Amino acid sequence: xxxxxxxxxxxxxxxxxxxxxxxxxxxxxxxxxxxxxxxxxxxxxxxxxxxxxxxxxxxxxxxxxxxxxxxxxxxxxxxxxxxxxxxxxxxxxxxxxxxxxxxxxxxxxxxxxxxx
Amino acid sequence: xxxxxxxxxxxxxxxxxxxxxxxxxxxxxxxxxxxxxxxxxxxxxxxxxxxxxxxxxxxxxxxxxxxxxxxxxxxxxxxxxxxxxxxxxxxxxxxxxxxxxxxxxxxxxxxxx
Numbered sequence: 001x002x003x004x005x006x007x008x009x010x011x012x013x014x015x016x017x018x019x020x021x022x023x024x025x026x027x028x029x030x031x032x033x034x035x036x037x038x039x040x041x042x043x044x045x046x047x048x049x050x051x052x053x054x055x056x057x058x059x060x061x062x063x064x065x066x067x068x069x070x071x072x073x074x075x076x077x078x079x080x081x082x083x084x085x086x087x088x089x090x091x092x093x094x095x096x097x098x099x100x101x102x103x104x105x106x107x108x109x110x111x112x113x114x115x116x
Numbered sequence: 117x118x119x120x121x122x123x124x125x126x127x128x129x130x131x132x133x134x135x136x137x138x139x140x141x142x143x144x145x146x147x148x149x150x151x152x153x154x155x156x157x158x159x160x161x162x163x164x165x166x167x168x169x170x171x172x173x174x175x176x177x178x179x180x181x182x183x184x185x186x187x188x189x190x191x192x193x194x195x196x197x198x199x200x201x202x203x204x205x206x207x208x209x210x211x212x213x214x215x216x217x218x219x220x221x222x223x224x225x226x227x228x229x
Contacts, residue, residue: 032215038157043120043206043220087157093215094161103149103164103172104218109157 002027006090006107013080013114021075021110023064023090033057033066033073034091034104044089047075080114087111119143122207122221129197130229137192137224139207147171147213148190150182153204153223165190166213197228 007022025033032051036044048057050066050073057064062077075088090107122139129135141148149172150162163182164172170182179195190207204225208218 034217036218041222043208043222044159044218045220046217049217089159103161103213104215105161106159109159111157 001094002031002092002105004090004092004105004107007110008108009110009112011110011112013112015082015114015116016079017114019075019077019080019084019112021088021090021112023073023075023107025071025073025090025092027071027092030066030068031093033064035062035064035073035075036089036091036106038087038089038109040086047088080112082114082116085112085114120207120209120219120221122205122224124224125222126225126227128227128229131197131199133197134193134195135197135226136194137205137207137226139190139192139221141188141207141209141219143209143211143219145209145211145219146187147210148184148187149208149210149218150190150192151206151208151220153206155203159206163190163192164213171213194226197226199228202226202228 004025034049035047037047038044048059050057053068055066064075087109091104120141147166149164165184168184181193184190204223207221210216
């Protein structure tokens, strides 16, 4: 099956700092890639996704580009806010489209704390 | 109009007890899941149902038994609770089982004392 590796945190930044959270994957073929965010006390929410190589997913100022050459899907934001404090998860399907196990597998999560 | 709702939000119980967590989705999705999140935030799939049919059953003790009365509901029953079962359990649903995005409930924090 596929797998995902995500940089470990925690990450602490000051407001308006630049954010990068690294994510690399191993997969057969080119599965869709996802970033999810979990705010304190809540379930995970889809933040952004990319469905094919070179696609850029974006939402709420966050971006991630699907790079097949480096098998990466790093999350970036140019200027973080206190409200971005959360745990971020990189994810991809366990098996590619057409496989019998379409559940998502998640990285270990990166906790981001943004200080005023 | 919550999309995926699970109850209860908190569950505190003693070792050896039996408990259930309920989950309902109103998104019309075909596939539902149970994930377990440990204290380090690591998420692991436990079960998945597609149109009431069990399609994923990971290495989970058979004290855990999912039940799907219809495709909008997926409940989790746990027998003979153990200390190590303490975690946050998330229900989720997706349109299909081909890697489409998941919609999560807000979790049930289970504490076994």
